[in-house]
Amino acid sequence: MKAVVYHGPKDVQVDDRPKPRIEKPEDIVLKITRTAICGSDLHLYHGNVKGMEPGQILGHEFAGIVEQAGERVEEVKEGDRVVIPFNINCGRCWYCRHGFWSQCDRSNPKGELGAVFGYGQTLGGYDGGQAEYVRVPYANTVPLKIPENLSEEQVLFLSDVLCTGYYGADMASVQPGDDVAVFGAGPVGYFAVVSAFLRGAARVFSIDHWPSRLDKTAKVGAEPINFDQEDPVGRIRQETNGKGAICIDAVGYEAVGHHLHDNSMNPAYVPQDSLQVINWIAQAAKKFSTVGVPGVYLAEYANFPLGQFFQRELQIKMGQCTVKKYNEQLLHLIEVGRIDPTQLISHRMKLDEATKAYDLFDKKGEATKIVMTP
Ligand SMILES: NC(=O)c1ccc[n+]([C@@H]2O[C@H](COP(=O)([O-])OP(=O)(O)OC[C@H]3O[C@@H](n4cnc5c(N)ncnc54)[C@H](O)[C@@H]3O)[C@@H](O)[C@H]2O)c1
Ligand SMILES: [Zn+2]
Ligand SMILES: [Zn+2]
Structure with a gap:
């Protein structure tokens, strides 16, 4: 065969x-x-x-x-x-x-x-x-x-991916009326957006830098944020009157970094920054909320923003769906x-x-x- x-x-x-x-x-x-x-x-x-x-x-x-x-x-x-x-x-x-x-x-x-x-x-x-x-x-x-x-x-x-997107929304315990930020608009992020709305989210922000992917999540109701064009943390905080959002990481360790300073580079080839999404979430998450992480992380990750997680009393749930x-x-x-x-x-x-x-x-x-x- x-x-x-x-x-x-x-x-x-x-x-x-x-x-x-x-x-x-x-x-x-x-x-x-x-x-x-x-x-x-x-x-x-x-x-x-x-x-x-x-x-x-x-x-x-x-x-x-x-x-x-x-x-x-x-x-x-x-x-x-x-x-x-x-x-x-x-x-x-x-x-x-x-x-x-x-x-x-x-x-x-x-x-x-x-x-x-x-x-x-x-x-x-x-x-x-x-x-x-x-x-x-x-x-x-x-x-x-x-x-x-x-x-x-x-x-x-x-x-x-449909179940995993839902798992992200479930781990983050999305409730009716929540504002939600889904990092990554790949298949898992797409279904996390769909699932957040199914659970009653008021607004869902979809963060990525591929217009075609952001178009897909926008079609199911998300508000796209292109991180090559604007700072997602600032935008999420502004849109939520400083409160922050319930956050889902549908990217994982192969995240690419924020390269606002150099838009001339093809984003597919900029160096990876494994904790980029976690670092953004540490600042963009609503205080006391639970962060849902269906994105995959492998063993060796230093510089996890533990201090910010502690101060803003965030919890994290992650794993295989x-x-x-x-x-x-x-x-x-x-x-x-x-x-x-x-x-x-x-x-x-x-x-x-x-x-x-x-x-x-x-x-x-x-x-x-x-x-x-x-
Ligand atoms: N937990 C599970 O059971 C489970 C199941 C399936 C997939 N996954 C994982 O979920 C993740 C996403 O899967 P997928 O199929 O959607 O993958 P994908 O690679 O197609 O999509 C990832 C998306 O993240 C975007 N991205 C990269 N860096 C980013 C950043 N800094 N901020 C925002 N977006 C960024 C990429 O542009 C891409 O569109 C992967 O890590 C995958 O291994 C986990
Ligand atoms: Zn898979
Ligand atoms: Zn068994």
Whole structure:
């Protein structure tokens, strides 16, 4: 079968690989019909995630049709259409039983965190779903069935970015009447904006520097702030009469810095500033509020603005989204037409074009979300 394989930094290729088979009685083999590239895949693509080795099949956002089911699978059957959360959950360990799905104690024998599809050895070494087929373990727990009236494309982002955007708004505890600032207008930021409004936000500011991405969040009601043109902290404080906003970091450690002094540089190539967003939030957040951080941070981050967090009595909640906590509720919002996730898609491509698709999504700009079909 065809599969998108990591060969090294900025080197992703479509290779021929053996079709997966049932290995355990609770496995299914899924025939993939839609798969997407995530901002988290770009961390791998940039070669700075430990445990990622050449040969890994990529992809943790996918939906498809059950091709084959193991003998102990009861919850889905051959022919069912399903969408799969990016994190792998056994459904029976203490963490799964208490709804802390991302920290499943059994799915990842290779590390402390729960496993994730297509994310290297540290997160379990499972093959990903940017392929024609994938093996899905714990099939009595993991899959979410797709109702007949919805297409795979409509529900694809329940695998990750829609749920993760909602997770950001939930961690930040967005309440009716809040003014909210969402840093990053990529797919996670886009859905954090949508989710903040679903939870009753009065105004939502969307901060990025890609006009095409800010246009998308503006279409769902956000007020765009381009950080190449103005200082987001000053603008948020001014718009909220000095109070500040409930803040969500949908960027993470690959943030680019604030380079107001040099607009001549292509923003894609200015040096990264890992704590840029956290430093802005430390000043722009409403005092006593909780900051929601779905953006990914890796181990080595010095100069965290602890002093400002202490003085302004901010709290912070962060981590991998517990997809299963939200995907059914959000599915229903799609079903009744309250959310249309397909509006985010800018490119539909063949899996064969994955090398080009990664390059495009990495350049951001016009590519707001890329969906591939095997
Ligand atoms: N917690 C989870 O479970 C989870 C799940 C999915 C994705 N993520 C993470 O969420 C983050 C966003 O994912 P995505 O798919 O939207 O990625 P993306 O790379 O497409 O989007 C990130 C956006 O942030 C913008 N940005 C960069 N520096 C900025 C700054 N200083 N201020 C404001 N915006 C800035 C970029 O221009 C880009 O548009 C990534 O770190 C990703 O790994 C986490
Ligand atoms: Zn993801
Ligand atoms: Zn578990």
